[in-house]
């Protein structure tokens with residue numbers, strides 16, 4: 001069984017505070033976008049082995065892969081093991097704040113449940129998803145957008161009728177999510193950079209993780225400032241914990257032109273794509 005496993009951006013990510021368990025209380029709006037991995041899952045028969053392959057080097061192929069974690073958690077809850085084969089065709093860069101691994105985990109939960117004859121209900125799948133990672137449950141919802149509260153794992157579908165043209169820019173370096181949250185409390189704003197909410201028809205775009213991330217990765221702060229000066233840009237923000245920055249333009253032609261200019265600005269090692277939010 002083959003499933004599309006889309007990336008997300010966070011249109012806003014408000015951090016309300018650090019919790020006693022070390023996680024942070026957040027309010028976020030996740031939107032699925034037109035960049036996706038393809039996840040293939042095959043049920044081989046009896047046993048308990050998982051063979052994982054992937055088209056790109058550098059993705060872990062052992063039990064630390066979120067796709068395998070999802071499969072193991074599914075089998076534990078369903079109370080039955082099988083032998084499986086997974087292939088990940090990755091197009092979403094990792095350590096990018098685009099939720100690639102989380103999306104793969106959700107696709108595996110859906111596919112495994114389907115292939116095993118639907119032993120688990122959506123509520124149970126959402127619970128398992130939340131135990132794998134804060135971003136996983138939103139990818140189990142059918143809607144193109146969702147709101148997350150708590151760690152981000154308490155999700156509700158969100159109305160989002162806008163098909164927004166986007167440019168995504170990920171410099172060559174990744175950013176580990178735990179590091180970004182850890183720096184949040186004691187971080188400072190850089191002068192001359194816009195951190196304030198950008199008021200848009202779909203809501204107030206802001207990302208509380210820009211403060212800690214920009215302090216170390218000055219290039220991203222400079223990139224945000226540059227994006228906000230470009231023709232047709234309605235808003236620019238970091239997605240999740242980075243390192244992807246995204247800009248929303250008014251038209252697809254503007255996002256195509258901006259993608260070209262951004263590639264030149266960042267150099268050829270950056271990953272740059274023009275796409276749009278899913279509706």
Ligand SMILES: C[C@@](CO)(OP(=O)(O)O)[C@H](O)COP(=O)(O)OP(=O)(O)OC[C@H]1O[C@@H](n2ccc(N)nc2=O)[C@H](O)[C@@H]1O
Nearest residue numbers: 022023024097098099133134135151152177178181240241
């Ligand atoms: C920042 C966001 C925004 O959507 O996405 P990414 O940048 O990772 O894509 C999420 O909050 C990330 O979600 P996810 O990547 O699933 O994180 P998890 O695996 O649950 O957590 C990784 C680590 O980040 C920290 N963490 C995560 C979520 C949260 N609300 N508070 C935290 O402090 C914790 O240190 C945790 O151990």
Ligand SMILES: Nc1ncnc2c1ncn2[C@@H]1O[C@H](COP(=O)(O)OP(=O)(O)O)[C@@H](O)[C@H]1O
Nearest residue numbers: 065066067094095096097098099100101102104
């Ligand atoms: N299926 C997967 N796809 C991508 N990365 C994965 C996967 N499973 C585990 N990882 C690990 O998770 C880390 C974060 O990856 P990812 O979820 O793509 O980024 P982010 O949390 O920034 O959106 C990577 O460093 C990678 O080694």
